[in-house]
Amino acid sequence: MIIMPQIETQAVKNYLLDLQDRICIAVEKVESKQQFIQDQWEREAGGGGRSRILTDGEVFEQAGINFSHVYGKQLPASATAQRPELAGCQFQAMGVSLVIHPRNPYVPTSHANVRFFIAEKPNQEPVWWFGGGFDLTPYYPYEQDVRDWHQAAKNICQPYGDDVHPRFKAWCDEYFYLKHRNEPRGVGGLFFDDLNQWGFESSFSFMQAVGNGYLSAYLPIVEQRKNIDFGECERDFQLYRRGRYVEFNLLYDRGTLFGLQSGGRTESILMSLPPLVKWKYNWQPEPDSPEAELYEKYLTPKDWV
Amino acid sequence: MIIMPQIETQAVKNYLLDLQDRICIAVEKVESKQQFIQDQWEREAGGGGRSRILTDGEVFEQAGINFSHVYGKQLPASATAQRPELAGCQFQAMGVSLVIHPRNPYVPTSHANVRFFIAEKPNQEPVWWFGGGFDLTPYYPYEQDVRDWHQAAKNICQPYGDDVHPRFKAWCDEYFYLKHRNEPRGVGGLFFDDLNQWGFESSFSFMQAVGNGYLSAYLPIVEQRKNIDFGECERDFQLYRRGRYVEFNLLYDRGTLFGLQSGGRTESILMSLPPLVKWKYNWQPEPDSPEAELYEKYLTPKDWV
Numbered sequence: 031m032i033i034m035p036q037i038e039t040q041a042v043k044n045y046l047l048d049l050q051d052r053i054c055i056a057v058e059k060v061e062s063k064q065q066f067i068q069d070q071w072e073r074e075a076g077g078g079g080r081s082r083i084l085t086d087g088e089v090f091e092q093a094g095i096n097f098s099h100v101y102g103k104q105l106p107a108s109a110t111a112q113r114p115e116l117a118g119c120q121f122q123a124m125g126v127s128l129v130i131h132p133r134n135p136y137v138p139t140s141h142a143n144v145r146f147f148i149a150e151k152p153n154q155e156p157v158w159w160f161g162g163g164f165d166l167t168p169y170y171p172y173e174q175d176v177r178d179w180h181q182a183a184k185n186i187c188q189p190y191g192d193d194v195h196p197r198f199k200a201w202c203d204e205y206f207y208l209k210h211r212n213e214p215r216g217v218g219g220l221f222f223d224d225l226n227q228w229g230f231e232s233s234f235s236f237m238q239a240v241g242n243g244y245l246s247a248y249l250p251i252v253e254q255r256k257n258i259d260f261g262e263c264e265r266d267f268q269l270y271r272r273g274r275y276v277e278f279n280l281l282y283d284r285g286t287l288f289g290l291q292s293g294g295r296t297e298s299i300l301m302s303l304p305p306l307v308k309w310k311y312n313w314q315p316e317p318d319s320p321e322a323e324l325y326e327k328y329l330t331p332k333d334w335v
Numbered sequence: 336m337i338i339m340p341q342i343e344t345q346a347v348k349n350y351l352l353d354l355q356d357r358i359c360i361a362v363e364k365v366e367s368k369q370q371f372i373q374d375q376w377e378r379e380a381g382g383g384g385r386s387r388i389l390t391d392g393e394v395f396e397q398a399g400i401n402f403s404h405v406y407g408k409q410l411p412a413s414a415t416a417q418r419p420e421l422a423g424c425q426f427q428a429m430g431v432s433l434v435i436h437p438r439n440p441y442v443p444t445s446h447a448n449v450r451f452f453i454a455e456k457p458n459q460e461p462v463w464w465f466g467g468g469f470d471l472t473p474y475y476p477y478e479q480d481v482r483d484w485h486q487a488a489k490n491i492c493q494p495y496g497d498d499v500h501p502r503f504k505a506w507c508d509e510y511f512y513l514k515h516r517n518e519p520r521g522v523g524g525l526f527f528d529d530l531n532q533w534g535f536e537s538s539f540s541f542m543q544a545v546g547n548g549y550l551s552a553y554l555p556i557v558e559q560r561k562n563i564d565f566g567e568c569e570r571d572f573q574l575y576r577r578g579r580y581v582e583f584n585l586l587y588d589r590g591t592l593f594g595l596q597s598g599g600r601t602e603s604i605l606m607s608l609p610p611l612v613k614w615k616y617n618w619q620p621e622p623d624s625p626e627a628e629l630y631e632k633y634l635t636p637k638d639w640v
Binding site: 069083085092094209210211273276277280281290296297299300301303304305306307308309310311312 | 586608612
């Protein structure tokens with residue numbers, strides 16, 4: 031482990047701020063009706079962020095794209111569950127986190143996050159690591175979209191070794207899983223955490239490849255599916271499935287729980303929740319329906335490339 | 336602590352089953368359009384339940400009334416957080432739990448729960464306790480309703496000592512609190528747990544008083560407010576505020592987390608979630624509006640009687 035020079039931290043921060051800018055510009059290019067609004071905020075316990083949200087758009091019903099850089103005296107439980115030796119450390123965390131809820135049920139919801147942590151204890155060298163990933167949550171999936179999404183993920187990982195994509199794909203399947211439903215959240219993608227064993231340069235460049243790769247994987251799917259006709263039945267199923275998104279984020283998501291536990295800005299953290307959601311008791315899809323196909327063909331981890 | 340004879344356990348179970356019946360009958364009397372459907376279920380790890388749900392009614396948009404009796408080899412974390420000495424105990428848990436989401440925003444949402452736990456370790460006498468309570472979550476409250484609700488709670492507690500109502504009212508305010516919002520869930524009521532120090536007879540009779548008292552406190556409010564005219568603005572605010580209900584239940588509610596962690600029946604546990612919900616980024620009520628009054632006058636714990 032090496033001490034992080036200030037200059038490296040600043041380089042990560044610059045990258046993240048620029049990534050947020052680029053994603054917002056690209057999303058606004060596709061969206062015809064609405065633009066992002068920005069809220070800059072400070073956190074009492076240290077740090078702050080730049081939240082951007084686009085609501086009630088024609089293509090995007092809601093898109094929330096957060097940058098935050100927070101520090102504090104004690105890493106919260108959600109960040110040390112896997113690393114008990116870091117409990118009680120001072121920390122810095124910075125990242126970009128986004129969730130996009132499209133209006134058309136034929137366009138999947140997508141999520142991406144890239145983050146950088148530094149934890150410090152008195153008289154010890156700081157520990158740093160990168161984390162992140164992206165995952166796709168379709169309602170009425172097209173097989174080609176799912177294949178392209180995973181191919182993009184694989185291409186990002188390839189330069190870092192043959193084992194990287196299988197590992198980070200499996201980690202994603204494992205992470206975005208609703209145990210109480212016995213169901214994955216969507217069709218997955220990439221997830222990684224605690225990444226420092228490649229050294230700073232490679233770890234940082236991988237994190238950038240994930241951040242940059244997200245948009246080029248997602249936007250073509252949006253473009254291709256955003257004008258497909260849909261009716262009340264498809265809309266209803268989309269709102270019902272959005273309930274699973276809420277369940278995952280509030281019951282399991284480490285980023286959400288980290289944010290809420292570390293005194294983060296609630297409105298920015300919960301930007302990930304969909305604007306309109308339905309719950310229906312014991313709802314089951316009709317056999318051989320497109321809704322049943324989602325469960326049977328897609329909500330079961332498999333190799334798509 | 337005394338060993339629970341089988342006959343006492345059966346008496347509690349009989350009471351709970353009858354309570355569920357009586358509540359369903361009373362709710363159906365007020366509801367004009369829909370009736371309860373029932374699902375009887377068994378739990379793989381032991382026990383089962385009887386879930387009843389009424390959906391899409393004229394008065395009640397959703398009413399979920401659960402009876403369950405489950406047992407298992409290990410009390411889950413959510414049940415032993417306050418009682419680490421019971422970790423790893425065999426347990427039995429039985430209870431009635433209900434949430435009623437009315438359609439009219441002038442009628443508050445209400446929740447009630449009564450429960451009985453027995454935990455056992457080899458070669459030790461079993462530990463038993465009662466828990467429960469009820470609380471009210473209005474959108475457009477009437478002061479008289481809130482006063483009547485708390486008066487009913489006080490009347491239930493009075494025979495058990497002068498300190499009981501203040502303690503269990505404060506416990507309710509403390510329990511139904513959204514830390515990340517710095518906001519109570521509603522106007523409170525009663526909450527108690529770990530009740531055994533009064534002995535079995537009194538503890539059981541108090542639990543019955545709470546179960547029986549819930550309906551007589553809630554139904555008059557429903558009757559009086561269910562026909563008040565409302566528009567899109569009131570409906571919208573109701574859907575928005577329902578988001579807080581979801582946040583509380585998935586982030587904090589011990590019953591929900593106990594159920595999900597102990598391998599309970601997900602559909603029955605999540606019957607508490609509202610059928611339709613909105614989230615809006617950084618929404619704030621207009622100054623001096625009825626919505627602002629909810630926050631300023633009601634969502635702040637106070638003595639109502």
